[in-house]
Amino acid sequence: MTLLTVEDLEAGYETGQVLFGVDLDVDDGELVSLLGRNGAGKTTTLRSIAGAAEPTVLGGDITFDDKRLTGTAPYSIAKEGLSFVPEARRCFPRLTVTENIRLAVNHAEDPKDIETVLDFFPELSEMREKQARNMSGGEQQMLAIARALAANPRLMLLDEPFEGLAPYIVRRIEDIIAEINSEQGIAVLLVEQNVAAAVAVADRHYILDEGRIVESVSTAKLRENEEMRQRYLGV
Template sequence: MTAVAPAQPAAAAAPGTAPFFAVRDIHAYYGESYIVQGVSLEVHHGEILALLGRNGAGKTSTLRTIARVDNPVLRAGEIWLDGKPLHRMKAFEASRAGIQLVPEDRRIIQGLTVEENLTLAQVSPGQGWDLERIYSHFPRLAERRRQEGVTLSGGEQQMLAIARALARDIKLLLLDEPYEGLAPVIVQEIERILNEIKAQGITTIIVEQNAIAALRLADRAVILDTGEVAFTGAAADVLADQDLRKQYLAV
């Protein structure tokens, strides 16, 4: 069996510079349940990181901790985005600092059209993508701009949720299970959009049970196992190491 690489520190930034995004030894809890157990990771500007692991490994909890939502509760550690201390912020402050989370349930606002959902997201005019730019990358949304958002198909709602994040002042995009429940042909469409976003240089962390799809998209990967980092390395290395994937991802 191929030896499993231990967790290693992310590639160092240039001397005298800090990484664009860094998580330093964070510990988070749901009540008294210890969920995120000393996770550290780095993401460089314009990079895509796949955050992987089996069900219950702590992936979504880590993503929610980064976004500074109410649960889980961060009890120790630091989170830095472009020099700003997110660990000292509430969720709305982290959002204003540039963190945009696309949750698994998408949270499309009932009663609003596609375009109204997007317009409402543009709380800082001129900071995020404007409608013209969004529609150029999401032609399906352009076709359905007058349709109520919650009546879209699952894949179209996922597109709307991603587009809504881009409409805000974004520095780091957090994607939680973007392919969940979607037909393969729609997954391919979402992959196309995410590759276009990658080409735009948007820094991204993706949590996804479809590990192979996430690894094809990502530059690097971090694998969690019961709340701890088990592996850090190039996404291509994980794709090439079947034994590593079987041990931690069951794929």
């Protein structure tokens, strides 16, 4: 069953249009990546889906679980079961691990139990009273994902979850994302510039270039097609 459908999405900022007709879909329980160079429009696509104040959606349709999301407020979109983990893992710096997760729980329609969430992140469970600002980048990324998980979503949107992390933390976050998908059945749409990490976790990939989807490929095809990777991703 198709969970998320983005059709002919056009969006932009005061400075100009950035997306020129983005089409993509994510099935229930699927793990999909959206790849593209810096500035291709990946974050703009995710923020449009999540209903962020910026960018402005200029045209097209976003449908989630057969409901039209285009023009809906972010809190209503979250209530429908869509969790967004923005770039740079915005946790509340002066709040502890528990407090950060509790805030997410308090804002959710049908949240998970805080202990159930912490069970999934042994590292966080051991630092419950630590403030987010005193945690490493990898720990903060885990906390950002834990907050999104606490809302008990059907689809998680992740904006560059591996950015700036050491390789061994990248592998740990890969495992967490794969487990959230396979064990909890949560669909994931992951935006990345890190092609290797995206290929390690996602089954299917869209490539965005200058605000348009230029390819939709399986992991196997992306692995073997070096010409495609070079042209659109530079790797």
